[in-house]
Amino acid sequence: MRIVFAGTPAPAVPSLEALIASRHEIAAVVTRPDAALGRKRVVTPSPVGSAADAHGIPTIKAAKLDDDATARIAALQPDLGVIVAYGGLVREPLLSTPRLGWINLHFSLLPRWRGAAPVQHSLIAGDITTGVTVFHLVPALDAGDILAASEMVVPPLATAGTLLDALAIEGAAVLVDVVNALGEERTTAKPQKGEVTLAPKISLDDARIRWNDGQDAVLNRVRGVTPEPGAFTLIAGSRLKILAAHRAESHSLLQPGVMRSIEGDVSVGTATEPIVLTRVQPAGKAAMNATDWWRGLRTDELRTDS
Structure with missing residues (x-):
């Protein structure tokens, strides 16, 4: 088939490369x-x-x-449009321009996490499974019939970056299978079923740690906004980025948001057990080991602003 591919960031590249390597033509x-x-x-x-x-x-x-892009795409007379994280909406008349319409690779198991940031919201929510879905594009947000889906267990230490990389590879294989099936007229589309949840674009406020949450929720948020925009907390109005953290092995309890060095670790209290900061980036400085940052402060205790 003759295909127009729409995509922008790195996670869309494996899908483009897989289609280039297939028997189809990328117009x-x-x-x-x-x-x-x-x-x-x-x-x-x-x-x-x-x-x-x-x-x-x-x-x-x-x-x-817009109209100009639509006209340029229409002039190519594509059989199919494929979109993977392009960063914009496909509306009529472009939606109906390809002979077979448009299909979309989405990095979640729809209808869970419709929207721009499914991987980030999945991790923040503590999901233990995720996956990819290929579906027919329709005017409503991520609401089209499903052509194929593949489930994946979320690795315990996955960040949004590493999980998206894995889903991009898995999704590329699923996408090519669907494109092949469409070309051979052997696809079966099924309506989405289940609870709809939304995954809007991640804001800076989403990345601010809520220390009154429990240990699991805090670590889920750190992983969900890593590498971008990056988890952070405020100390005396100054932003401290949290690049990596893990569960505290010590059983010492701290009040939410209180930082202390415990057995050589930089520990921070949550609503349940503390977490340990392993890599941080103070405002205006380079990333560093949390222990080095703490040593330079020459203090026994800090309290965050939240």
Whole structure:
């Protein structure tokens, strides 16, 4: 089949690469415009755009799928549109432009975690299973009929970054199977069933640790917002990023938000057992081991602002 692929970030690249390696033709790749990155603000193509360039595939760089993007896609006469984390909505008439419409690879088991940040919300919620879903795109948010899904157990120490990497690989294989089946007219779509939960874009406030939560909830939040935007707490109004943490082995209890060095570990109290900070980044400084940061403070105890 002749396919138009829409995607932007690194987790969409395995799907693009898998489709390139398949028997189908990628007529064009749609991705978000180049962006200024890093301290030097170097204008850089998206990961999907870079992958397309490496394979000599034409790109359509569009901040949104407007009339111009629709006309350019329609001129390609695609059989199928495939979207993986593009970062924008597909509306009519573009939705009906490909002969077989559009399919979407989503990084959750729908209808759980519809929205922009399913992996992050899944980890914050403490889900023990997750997965990927390929479904027909419809105007309503992530609500189309399911063509295929694959379940995965969440690794105990997974962060949003590592889990998304794993789901991206699994999802690419499922996606190609669905595309092959569509080309051979042997697909069966099923309506979504179960409780709908929403996964809106993660905000900075989502990344702020709530020390009045229990140990599990605090660690789930840290993992769910790692690497971006990064968990943090405030100490005397200054932000301390928490890059890595784990359960405390000591049975010493601390009040929520109270920090002390216990048996050489930087421990912080929660509503239940403490957690141990292992790597942190103070405001305006480089990342460092938490013990080195604490040693430089020359204090016995700190209290967070929350």
